[in-house]
Amino acid sequence: MDEALDAQEFTQRAWEHMYEALDDPYFERRDSELIYDALRRRLRFVPFSDFLKRYIYRVAELPEPFDEVPQEEYLQIICDSFADNNTPPSFESRGGRLPALARGWLTRQSVRRETVFLLGFGLGMSLDDVNEFLTKALREPQIDPLDPFEAVCGYCYRRRYGYMRFVRLREACSEAARPSPREDDIGERTMNAQLSFEKLTSDRALIDYVAELGRGGVSRQSASARNAYETLYDQARELIAALYNQERSAQRRRPCTKEDISESDVEHILCSAVPTDRHGNLTPSRASLLNEQFAGRRFNRQHMNKVLSGGAEIDRFDLITLNFFVYSLEPERYANAKQRYSAFIRSMNEILDRCRMGRLYVTNPYECFVLMCILSDDPLGTYADVWELSYEKTASSENGPDTGG
Numbered sequence: 001m002d003e004a005l006d007a008q009e010f011t012q013r014a015w016e017h018m019y020e021a022l023d024d025p026y027f028e029r030r031d032s033e034l035i036y037d038a039l040r041r042r043l044r045f046v047p048f049s050d051f052l053k054r055y056i057y058r059v060a061e062l063p064e065p066f067d068e069v070p071q072e073e074y075l076q077i078i079c080d081s082f083a084d085n086n087t088p089p090s091f092e093s094r095g096g097r098l099p100a101l102a103r104g105w106l107t108r109q110s111v112r113r114e115t116v117f118l119l120g121f122g123l124g125m126s127l128d129d130v131n132e133f134l135t136k137a138l139r140e141p142q143i144d145p146l147d148p149f150e151a152v153c154g155y156c157y158r159r160r161y162g163y164m165r166f167v168r169l170r171e172a173c174s175e176a177a178r179p180s181p182r183e184d185d186i187g188e189r190t191m192n193a194q195l196s197f198e199k200l201t202s203d204r205a206l207i208d209y210v211a212e213l214g215r216g217g218v219s220r221q222s223a224s225a226r227n228a229y230e231t232l233y234d235q236a237r238e239l240i241a242a243l244y245n246q247e248r249s250a251q252r253r254r255p256c257t258k259e260d261i262s263e264s265d266v267e268h269i270l271c272s273a274v275p276t277d278r279h280g281n282l283t284p285s286r287a288s289l290l291n292e293q294f295a296g297r298r299f300n301r302q303h304m305n306k307v308l309s310g311g312a313e314i315d316r317f318d319l320i321t322l323n324f325f326v327y328s329l330e331p332e333r334y335a336n337a338k339q340r341y342s343a344f345i346r347s348m349n350e351i352l353d354r355c356r357m358g359r360l361y362v363t364n365p366y367e368c369f370v371l372m373c374i375l376s377d378d379p380l381g382t383y384a385d386v387w388e389l390s391y392e393k394t395a396s397s398e399n400g401p402d403t404g405g
Contacts (some may be wrong), residue, residue, distance in 0.1 A: 008045050008054045008066040014362045017042040022375055031376040032385030039293050039386070051137035052119070055129070058219065058250060071106060078102040078122070087122040087163040113140060117153045121166060127157040135358025139295075139316060141222070142356040145197035148173060148210045149400040154197065155206045169203060172212035181229040190403035225355040229307065232322035237261035239329040240269065263301035263308070269380070270299050288390040289334040292363035292394075298387075316357045317366065323348050324370045328380035341374050 008320075021027065056077050057066050079098055081082040082089070088100040091114065097143075098121040105111060105119070116138065120130040131142040143154040152173055156166045200206050237258040275283045285291050285298040300319045306312035327344045335341035349359045362368045369386065376382040 008050075008057060010050070010054070010363045012363070014043060014368055018362060018368050018372060021372060021392055028227045031372075032382050033383065035179075035372045035376075036290075036386045038294050039365055039374070040358070041094055041240075041370060043293060043367060043368055045109075045293055046137075046363055048111050049106050049108055051133060054125070055125075055133075059123070061142070062145050071103075075099065080104070080299050082122040085124055085162055087118070089118075090246060091118060096362045097338070110138060115140060117150070120157055121163040121169065122151065125157060126160075127154055130154075130157055131358070136361055138362070139364065140357075141194075141225075142358065144356075146213060148213050151197060151210055151213065152206065155200055169206060172203075172207050176207050176211040177213070181312055191266055194248065204307055224354060225319070225357075228319055229314045229322065232265075232326060233304075233317065234258060234331070235326045236266055236322055239326065240265050243269075243329065263304040266297070266304060266325070267301040270321070270383075271387065273384035273391075274298075277322055280337070283391060288387070290386075290390040294369075295366070297366065314355075316352060316355075319351055319355065319357070320348060320360075320367060320370055323351065324374065324379070324383070327374065328383070331379075337375050337377060344374050345371075 017038050020042070021034040024030075024034050027034055053069070053074055054066070056062075057069060060077055062073070064071055079102060082098055105115065113134070116130060116133045119125065119133070125133075127143070134140050134142055144150045148226065149170070150172050152166060154349055155161075156169065161169075179302070196209060201211055241256040241258050241260045244261075271282055277283065282298075282300055285294070285296060288294075288298070290294050295360060297317050299318075303312060303318075307314055307318060321404065323344070327340060327347075332339070334343060352359055360367055360371070370383075371382045373379045
């Protein structure tokens with residue numbers, strides 16, 4: 001591979017770091033330590049700014065090595081491209097100055113979803129480019145065909161329309177919009193919306209399509225994601241009930257059922273090694289030395305409760321964690337770890353595809369962590385041990401410098 005591309009090959013480097021740990025001759029005996037070391041020393045959370053720079057680097061075919069391109073060069077390319085594509089610095093009439101905004105985009109860990117849509121026009125991106133930014137850089141779902149604004153944007157990217165054509169189409173769609181659909185219709189409409197959206201071949205068809213969506217639009221929370229989450233959650237509860245029945249059969253008057261299992265039971269097993277306070281609450285995730293790599297996320301009963309009650313959106317982190325949990329609690333289904341690993345990847349990618357969230361992406365440290373755990377002899381035990389190490393290291397760092405190992 002060309003040396004100039006090394007620094008921008010996030011995915012290839014992540015795979016290499018993952019296999020460095022897995023190929024270690026002591027992996028079977030020291031899996032949790034090697035995984036923790038890979039996460040702390042080698043794998044990092046890739047910020048939005050790096051994704052943006054990589055995109056510009058590749059499209060502009062810059063000659064110098066990726067990590068030697070000055071920030072000002074990226075800034076100038078953004079400003080020139082926005083000018084060439086007649087794109088303002090904001091979708092709103094009162095936008096800021098483009099150079100100042102672009103400097104922010106080139107330094108931020110993350111940006112608003114709307115920013116990616118604006119960059120789609122300003123940098124002349126394709127529909128695939130924008131979807132890749134949404135799923136990989138923001139870790140959010142692809143363009144939502146049930147959201148009027150996103151549907152118009154997606155149609156324009158696919159047809160290679162510029163910003164001014166988008167403005168005219170958006171205004172025409174707004175004028176033609178009908179009352180919003182009933183909430184109980186949204187689930188069924190979600191299933192068919194993508195197929196209908198992909199068949200749009202004219203501006204008139206787009207206007208009619210968006211008019212059917214209604215003036216208010218709908219939540220980006222798709223029926224597919226909720227169905228997937230609830231299915232995985234129920235599978236996890238059934239497996240936990242079976243586990244409890246094996247362990248406590250002599251102490252129970254009746255068998256434990258799925259309905260007896262709560263969010264606290266799921267948390268108890270998934271976070272068994274996370275330290276708790278005297279009230280039984282988990283130590284905050286920010287106290288873990290893997291907090292940055294995992295973007296501040298950790299599965300817990302409060303989050304599960306919010307998701308189940310509709311108070312929080314379901315994301316890829318939720319689905320990946322629950323599916324990992326299900327596969328970890330069914331070790332006898334597979335002859336060896338490699339078969340379990342292959343089955344998990346197939347299953348996970350099918351789920352993420354249905355939810356339009358993009359396939360497993362090893363560059364995300366948490367996803368790489370889960371894949372490494374799946375390949376260990378005891379996935380759930382290894383998962384817990386790595387979390388435990390991350391808190392042990394935090395405690396030891398209070399008495400001395402943290403070495404990350």
